[in-house]
Amino acid sequence: MTDEEIKAEFPIFEKRSGKPFHYLDSAATSQRPADVIEAVSQFYYEKNANPHRGVYELAEQATESYENARQVIAQFINADPTQVIYTRNATEGLNLVAYSYGLTHIQKGDHIVISILEHHSNLIPWQRVARAKGAVLDYMYTENGSGKITDEEIEKRIVPGVKLVAITQVSNVLGIVTPYEKIIARAHEVGAVVVVDAAQSAPHLSIDVQTLGADFLAFSGHKLFSPLGIGILWGRKDLLEEMPPFLSGGDMIDSVSEQDAVWAPLPEKFEAGTQNAGGAVGLAAAIHWMNKIGMDTIEEREAAVYDYAWEKLHSLPHVTVYGTGEGKHVGAIAFNIDDAHPHDVASILDADGVCVRAGHHCAQPLMGHLGIHNCCRASISVYNTKEDIDALCDSILKVRKWLGYES
Ligand SMILES: Cc1ncc(COP(=O)(O)O)c(C=O)c1O
Structure with missing residues (x-):
């Protein structure tokens, strides 16, 4: 199935089609297909x-x-x-x-x-x-x-x-x-x-x-x-x-x-x-x-977008991605931007229609283990595409400027 065909299964993408909408918060809750x-x-x-x-x-x-x-x-x-x-x-x-x-x-x-x-x-x-x-x-x-x-x-x-x-x-x-x-x-x-x-x-x-x-x-x-x-x-x-x-x-x-x-x-x-x-x-x-979609197809599609996001987030200046990426990963990627509170980051991203979660993610002991109080999380589902990740990264690049930093 093409990206467009998968997205077409989920009415919310059509309903919100007039403005940018990059839903990267499926670890919080997924979108629902029309069948459901x-x-x-x-x-x-x-x-x-x-x-x-x-x-x-x-x-x-x-x-x-x-x-x-x-x-x-x-x-x-x-x-x-x-x-x-x-x-x-x-x-x-x-x-x-x-x-x-x-x-x-x-x-x-x-x-x-x-x-x-x-x-x-x-x-x-x-x-x-x-x-x-x-x-x-x-x-x-x-x-x-x-x-x-x-x-x-x-x-x-x-x-x-x-x-x-x-x-x-x-x-x-x-x-x-x-x-x-x-x-x-x-x-x-x-x-x-x-x-x-x-x-x-x-x-x-x-x-x-x-x-x-x-x-x-x-x-x-x-x-x-x-x-x-x-x-x-x-x-x-x-x-x-x-x-x-x-x-x-x-x-x-x-x-x-x-x-x-x-x-x-x-x-x-x-x-x-x-x-x-x-x-x-x-x-x-x-x-x-x-x-109907097939579990293999779901895994394959998600892995391609996850790997792309992992690489691209690592290439951005002032971005820290948590974890080493060693071993199998699915769904969530956690990151912070230097000098930016995750809630500010999530609000700025929202202006570009990019939905990510910010906070401690109901995992406060893990935050302590990582040496942070909170972070942003982008999470990937079967309907996400590389375009969603490009939009995320483009928006991330604006954050520090919005907050008054030169770069
Ligand atoms: C790993 C994990 N366990 C448990 C839960 C709790 O799920 P729910 O809030 O649907 O009960 C969540 C929710 O985000 C989760 O990510």
Whole structure:
């Protein structure tokens, strides 16, 4: 497919076509293809009812749409649908594991290991579990702030006594793909359970939970061309079966008496309350759309633009790009401009229709590790082109002049 054909799949580019629009913030949330918007509209136009609640035809159609979506999502990650739990987002999935599994299995003195690359969503829940249980939270650091977690670091931090390892597959700041396979293998060697944060990987890389070998995996739909408010937690069946519910209320029980309740089987045990059925339908449509384009094509197109951006940003004066670029990267590239606050940079870029994120990116410990407080982040998705990167770089070249510097 040509660049124009891919862009044409996303109505927002047509809607904003009168002025420059270079959307480089897909790590925050992606744009949605027409297929997804139409599938969600169709659900609300034709099938809207509360799934699992009614016996009339419309309610059954809503249930069918909602459960068919689960099958599609299960196939996408090669999972059994009963182990695919709907959540609002990756954050909720990670919290579910922390509160339901972590609080019941982590004991005083146990160690939990995460990496310094983690987004706060895969960091604060573990701080809270560690504090509540008297456990110790340890970090795997990257070599000289490069973003690379070495084999030695993995061996040094994941040792007997570690009961849980939580790791992102892709850094939301540096875009680096972590050595998650080695981390999972090492964690299992010492008997630890592994939680994988796939929020930044699922939009870019194929995921097969059977070969991955992790125990839990969470991702958000909205970074993957889907509506806001839908996410997925996948977990190992035996663990999910013995874990207590996270939230309780309607639809997660088999039966309730005055003083007791019997939980529903998986996955409903973890799906209390009315669910985002429209979001589920949208996520399934997004997966169909990704399959239509092809995961290989998505990876290939993104890699070409990512490499171009990496090279070009390095060639600009007064620009620092974070990380070394060694190893596979997808999505995000982080940078700063000398003497310019990232918020000023992002505002100046916005005047040229270039959308980047600025701040600590919900990764404050990583900022400390990199020796900065904040930075800009450009992030690349399948609809981005080299022209978007040229616009980014042209705009970057104006920043210091706007701020009163001679060059
Ligand atoms: C690596 C990573 N993990 C988790 C999250 C949390 O995702 P959400 O806000 O959709 O729950 C994000 C969001 O940016 C992320 O980048």
